[in-house]
Amino acid sequence: MSMNRKWYSGMLTTEDWWAVWLGLIMLFAGLTSIWGVDLVGWMAKTQTWVWGDFSWQNVLKPSGYKEWHPLLSLFVTYLVFTALTCLGAWAMKLNVKKFFLGWTIIFLITWAVWIIGHEAHFKAHTHEFEKYGITWSLSLGGGFSYMLALLVGLIIGNFFKGFAAFLSEAAKPEWFIKTAIVYLGIKIGIMTMQDSSKTMELAIAGMGATFVAYLLFWPIVYTVARKIFRLSRAAAAVLSSGISICGVSAAIATAGAIRAKPILPVMVSVLIVVFAMVELVILPGFYTYISPDQPIVNGAAMGMTVKTDGADGAAGAILDELMRANAVNQFGIVWEEGWILSAAVMTKIWIDVFLGVWAFILALVWVYNVEQKTAGHSTVPVSEIWHRFPKFVVGYFVAWFIYLGIAMFLPDMIEAAKQGANIVQSPMRKMMFMLTFVSIGIITDFSKLKGMGRLTLLYAIALFLIIAPIAYIVAWIFHHGMMPPVVG
Amino acid sequence: MKTDIDMSLVHDGHQWIVRHPTVKASGQDFSALDANLVHALRSNGQFPAGTSVNVFMGFDFDTIPTWLRQYASHYFNRYVSLEL
Secondary structure (H helix, E strand, O other), X not given: OOXXXXXXXXXXXXXXXXXXXXXXXXXXXXXXXXXXXXXXXXXXXXXXXXXXXXXXXXXXXXXXOOOOOHHHHHHHHHHHHHHHHHHHHHHOOOOHHHHHHHHHHHHXXXXXXXXXXXXXXXXXXXXXXXXXXXXXXXOOOOHHHHHHHXXXXXXXXXXXXXXXXXXXXXXXXXXXXXXXXXXXXXHHHHHHHHOHHHHHHHHHHHHHHHHHXXXXXXXXXXXXXXXXXXXXXXXXXXXXXXXXXXXXXXXXXXHHHOOOOOHHHHHHHXXXXXXXXXXXXXXXHHHHHHOOOOHHHHHHHHHHHOOOHHHHHHHHHHHHHHHHHHHHHHHOOEEOOOHHHHHHHHHHHHHHHHHHHHHHHHHHHHHHHHOOOOOXXXXXXXXXXXXXXXXXHHHXXXXXXXXXXXXXXXXXXXXXXXXXXXXXXXXXXXXXXXXXXXXHHHXXXXXXXXXXXXXXXXXXXXXXXXXXXXXXXXXXXXXXXOOOOEEO | OOOOEXXXXXXXXXXXXXXXXXXXXXXXXXXXXXXHHXXXXXXXXXXXXXXXXXXXXXXXXXXXXXXXXXXXXXXXXXXXXXXO
8 A cells, every 4th residue: 555644655665756866876976076986987888889890899988987898887887777776666566576677678778779879870960970980970969869769669669569568567767767857957066067147047947937838738728628628627627737737747636636536647647648759759850940049948848848757858858969969060069968958857847846736726726616515524735735746856956956065165176076977967867868768668559549539639739739839939938049058 | 634543545446435444435426435434433433423533535546557656656635524
C-alpha cells in the first residue's frame, strides 16, 4: 500500500524522489573537485569519429581519468549507474531482476546508438569538415543521436511489443529525465556563474510566460470540451489540464482534485503519452525551420507546448542541437550549448511548480462548490500542495543554488568546482537524456489511440489550434530579443 | 491534521472502498461512502454514538497502473468529519 500521509511520504519509494537522490549523489561527488578529488572522472563520454577509422579510443574516452582504457570507463559507468538505479528500483518495489535485465539492454542500446550518432557524417558542422577529413555531413550535431535513439525506441515499442513489454520495467523516461534535469541545475548554476543577469532573466521570463499561458490555455480548452465536444464536467476538466498544463501529471492531479474515478486520468494519460511523442517528433524541426533566429523563444514555446517532462526535455534537447547546428550553417555563429534546452525546461519547471497550487485551488472549488454534499464534512488540507509538488525540482534548485553560492561567496573556487560540475552536467546529463529517448520510444504504442476517436480529435484540435499558437505568442512576448551567448 | 481513524481509499472500477483493520465501507459516490461508513462505525462500537469522528482517507496509489506512477505519486487524500 502506498499513501501520502506525512510530508516525507514517498522519499524512498517514488521515482520523483529517486531523481533527486541520483542527482544529488552525483552533484556532491562532482563537488569534491573543489578539494582536488575527482570522484566522477570515470564517466565515459563519446567523441566524434569518422567511418572507416573506428577504434574504441576514437569513439569513447573517460571524462577525467585520462590513463583509463575507454572500455574500462564505460564499464565503470555501467556499474555505477546500474548499482544506483537498481537500488532505486528495489526501494520502489519494482521487480529488480526484470529491471536489471531491462536496464542493461537499454543501457547497451543507448550507448550503441550514441556512438553511431557521433559519426562525423551525421554530426559534424561545415567548419569541421577539414578536421575530420570529410566532404559532406548532415550537420545535425548531437541531435542525430537523440533522433536515432528515439527511432530505435519507437521501433521496439511499436513492432516488437513483447520485447518492449519485457523492457518496460526499466524504461522509465520520467525518472531519467528528472535526474537529467537535476544535473541541468548544475548547468544553470554554471551559466549563472558566467552570466547571472541573463540566467535570471530567463528564469523570470519563463515564470511570467507560464503564468500567463496558464490563464489562457485551461479555460479555452475546457470551454471547447464542454460546449463543442459535450464532455462531462469531470472529463473536460481532466482533459483540459492534460492538454493545456503538463500532461499526465496534470491530468492525475486534476482528477485527484475533483475526486474523479481513477479510470478517467488513466484513459486521458494514454492519449497524452502518445501525443507527446507526436509533439516531440514534429516541433523541434518545425520551430527550427520557421524561426531559426529566435532560439530562446522557440525553447520557451516548446516547454509550454510539449506535454510530460520527459518529452519536453527530449524535445528541448533536440531543439538545442538542431538550432545550434542550423545557426552555424545559416548564420555562421556558434551559440553556447544548453541555453535553448534550459528555456524549454525552465517553463516546464514553473508549470510543474504551479501545478500543485492549481490542483489545490481546483480541489477547494470542487469540494466546497461542485461535489455533492455528503454525510460528513469534508476539508482539503494544504498538505495536498506538497504531496503534488514535483520533488525533482527541489534537486534542480539545490544544484543551481549551490553553484550560484560558490560563484557569489567563493569565487576563488569556481574553476575547481567547474571540473567536477562539467562532467556531471555534460556527459552524465546527456546519457540520462539518451536513456530518456530510448525509453520514451519503448513505452509509446501508437495503436493505443484506437477507439479514442472523439478525445483524440479534441486533443489534436486543442494542441495545434489553441495550445501551440498561444504558447508561441506568449513565449515571444516574454522572451523575444533574448539570445544564447555566442562562442568564439 | 489530527484524526481519529486512518483508512486507505481505493476505487475498484465500480465503487469507492475505505478500509481499516476493523472497519470497511463502500459506496458508488462519496455521499454513499460516507453514509455507509457512519453505519459501519456505529455498528463497530469503537466510537460512542453522537460523537464526531475525524477520518483520514488516503488514496492507495498502488492501485494506479505501474506505468503511470512515474508521472505522479499522489492522487488525493480526504479528511472527513462524521457525526455518528
